[in-house]
Amino acid sequence: MNHDFFMNKALELAASARGLTRTNPMVGAVLVRDEKIISQGYHEFFGSAHAELNALANIKKDDLENTTLYITLEPCSHLDKKTPPCAPMLVQSGIKNVVIASLDPNPKVSGNGVKLLKDNQIAVTLGVLDKEQKKLNEVFYKNMLNQMPWLHLKVAQSLDGKMCLNNGTSQWITGSHSRVSVHEMRSHCDAILVGGNTYKIDSPSLNVRDIAICHNPNFKQPEKLILSRKTNPLETKNDWIEYFKNIYKNEKIGSIFIEAGPQLYTKIMEQNIVDRLSIFIAPSLIGKGQDFQAYDRQDLKDLTRYNYQMEKFPDGDLLIDIRF
Ligand code: AOF
Numbered sequence: 001m002n003h004d005f006f007m008n009k010a011l012e013l014a015a016s017a018r019g020l021t022r023t024n025p026m027v028g029a030v031l032v033r034d035e036k037i038i039s040q041g042y043h044e045f046f047g048s049a050h051a052e053l054n055a056l057a058n059i060k061k062d063d064l065e066n067t068t069l070y071i072t073l074e075p076c077s078h079l080d081k082k083t084p085p086c087a088p089m090l091v092q093s094g095i096k097n098v099v100i101a102s103l104d105p106n107p108k109v110s111g112n113g114v115k116l117l118k119d120n121q122i123a124v125t126l127g128v129l130d131k132e133q134k135k136l137n138e139v140f141y142k143n144m145l146n147q148m149p150w151l152h153l154k155v156a157q158s159l160d161g162k163m164c165l166n167n168g169t170s171q172w173i174t175g176s177h178s179r180v181s182v183h184e185m186r187s188h189c190d191a192i193l194v195g196g197n198t199y200k201i202d203s204p205s206l207n208v209r210d211i212a213i214c215h216n217p218n219f220k221q222p223e224k225l226i227l228s229r230k231t232n233p234l235e236t237k238n239d240w241i242e243y244f245k246n247i248y249k250n251e252k253i254g255s256i257f258i259e260a261g262p263q264l265y266t267k268i269m270e271q272n273i274v275d276r277l278s279i280f281i282a283p284s285l286i287g288k289g290q291d292f293q294a295y296d297r298q299d300l301k302d303l304t305r306y307n308y309q310m311e312k313f314p315d316g317d318l319l320i321d322i323r324f
């Protein structure tokens with residue numbers, strides 16, 4: 001059996017629901033017999049049926065002979081949730097072979113789903129494309145392991161590193177392709193956060209517009225968060241962590257897209273709490289303007305050379321994407 005091939009299919013299915021399952025993980029499943037996919041399913045949106053249930057929905061017990069179910073995440077086993085647990089359902093189904101990419105980091109599951117399958121004589125292969133699955137669900141892993149939202153910071157700047165003109169104007173440094181990309185990034189997060197200054201100067205609408213996901217009836221617009229220094233005077237790193245942890249705990253917000261101007265960028269970068277930094281760069285020079293002042297490196301030896309992904313848009317804008 002080509003485990004990687006079928007798990008990859010299941011991961012592709014999972015990823016097709018990006019932006020719709022928040023704050024749940026993206027999960028996909030394929031059922032295989034004689035090296036052919038005979039059924040498939042994925043977790044389509046938050047609150048909907050789980051992937052493995054969808055994959056087995058129209059399959060009769062007799063049809064499960066000699067099949068293998070590929071699932072990207074360990075089947076769930078806990079009860080205090082919206083849908084019935086999948087692991088007992090799999091035991092009932094009569095399936096005998098299950099291949100799983102990763103354990104569910106949800107402490108209520110984490111190993112219990114696999115144990116239930118094994119205790120019921122289901123052969124389990126664990127760890128196929130584990131790294132790829134964890135990348136796909138990086139937000140969910142951060143939430144479960146740190147009880148903290150994933151923080152995705154976005155900035156737009158000129159070639160000379162300026163984020164706005166001297167008078168604060170920043171609309172628009174980058175072009176329309178970058179803006180579509182920003183709307184896609186917004187749509188993957190539970191909330192959009194801006195600083196009080198940006199809110200006052202740009203009065204951004206802070207919603208997702210003009211991209212395909214907006215037409216999906218299961219898409220939910222992100223919440224809006226405005227961080228003003230008056231109402232939230234965050235100073236120490238602990239203040240920042242507490243602020244975000246409270247948002248996670250009280251408002252069930254698992255991912256925050258932060259659209260920062262120079263002040264907020266400077267403040268938040270200095271805390272070293274950002275998970276992903278997306279820098280959109282327009283091929284223009286602003287000259288005198290405002291930039292960010294995070295860090296005051298005294299020695300060139302202190303510079304970190306980050307790994308990054310890069311995208312070039314048709315109009316020449318660049319995206320440098322860093323995961324810390
Ligand atoms: C699975 N298959 O497709 C998904 C799983 O509130 P619920 O009922 O949707 O449950 C959410 C939890 O279930 C979530 O925190 C994660 O642990 C697991 N997600 N598990 O077996 C799936 N989406």
Ligand code: ZN
Pocket residue numbers: 050075076077084085086087
């Ligand atoms: Zn489940």
